Amino acid sequence: MAQIYCVANQKGGVGKTTTTVNLAAALAGIGQRVLLIDLDPQGNATMGCGVDKRALEFSVYDVLLGTSTAVQALVTSPAASFQVLGANRDLAGAEIELVGLERRERRLRDALADLDDQFDFILIDCPPSLGLLTLNGLCMANGVIVPMLCEYYALEGLTDLVNTIKQVHANLNRDLQIIGILRVMFDTRITLQQQVSDDLKGHFGDKVFDTIIPRNVRLAEAPSHGKPGVVYDPHAKGSKAFIEFAHEMVRRTQPQAAARQKAPSA
Numbered sequence: 001m002a003q004i005y006c007v008a009n010q011k012g013g014v015g016k017t018t019t020t021v022n023l024a025a026a027l028a029g030i031g032q033r034v035l036l037i038d039l040d041p042q043g044n045a046t047m048g049c050g051v052d053k054r055a056l057e058f059s060v061y062d063v064l065l066g067t068s069t070a071v072q073a074l075v076t077s078p079a080a081s082f083q084v085l086g087a088n089r090d091l092a093g094a095e096i097e098l099v100g101l102e103r104r105e106r107r108l109r110d111a112l113a114d115l116d117d118q119f120d121f122i123l124i125d126c127p128p129s130l131g132l133l134t135l136n137g138l139c140m141a142n143g144v145i146v147p148m149l150c151e152y153y154a155l156e157g158l159t160d161l162v163n164t165i166k167q168v169h170a171n172l173n174r175d176l177q178i179i180g181i182l183r184v185m186f187d188t189r190i191t192l193q194q195q196v197s198d199d200l201k202g203h204f205g206d207k208v209f210d211t212i213i214p215r216n217v218r219l220a221e222a223p224s225h226g227k228p229g230v231v232y233d234p235h236a237k238g239s240k241a242f243i244e245f246a247h248e249m250v251r252r253t254q255p256q257a258a259a260r261q262k263a264p265s266a
Ligand code: ADP
Pocket: 011, 012, 013, 014, 015, 016, 017, 018, 019, 044, 128, 184, 185, 186, 213, 214, 215, 216, 217, 219, 220, 221, 238
């Protein structure tokens, strides 16, 4: 069974897409079978995987609306060995079109049910809102990865997301939990970031991932080359951090697989 994670935070520009794309590529790089689902009409994750969002025959929009199957809509990232269910501007209409449909929060889950055993990880890049698209992601996920900037208002913004996750857990998906908070775009020279980081640890304990993603221009450059940062420049410090994060995810979510990886080959 696939481990299914939403990368969510209702704020824009906090590193959701960068996290989803790089974690997908880094997990694929260590032999995991990965599907990335882009649930943001901006299609940034799609493009960041090297897939042209304008050239998609079918997208996640078709899958949600039932005009294509998930299998028909999957494409392989030309940049790394994982699968992509892409998005483009068509998806902007879905928030409204979904309202009138049956099982409107569970359409993604229903459409992907058969693919569950084909992947080790399914990662979902959520849009910067807590509407029906994000809800479709949360309804099928085992957990949520929350990328976060260590800024003064960071904790305050978390309340709405935590409440939404609680609601979904209570009413729609008993499996859902926060897997962890990922500190991103971190700059050790900024004292305030260090303070907020310490506060986060104090508040959330081991729900804060050990890995910290530094601010690194190579990660920001990579999308314009149609590649995840970890593929574009695997030796950049941001890329190394995402590779470490992939190992941490395997350790946290698949203890048996992590043990196998460590075991010496016979
Ligand atoms: P979101 O999906 O939450 O809107 P993005 O992943 O698109 O956020 O990131 C917002 C911007 O910050 C993008 O321009 C991205 O390239 C840049 N960025 C993200 N993470 C980093 C990082 N660790 N270092 C430098 N730039 C980053």
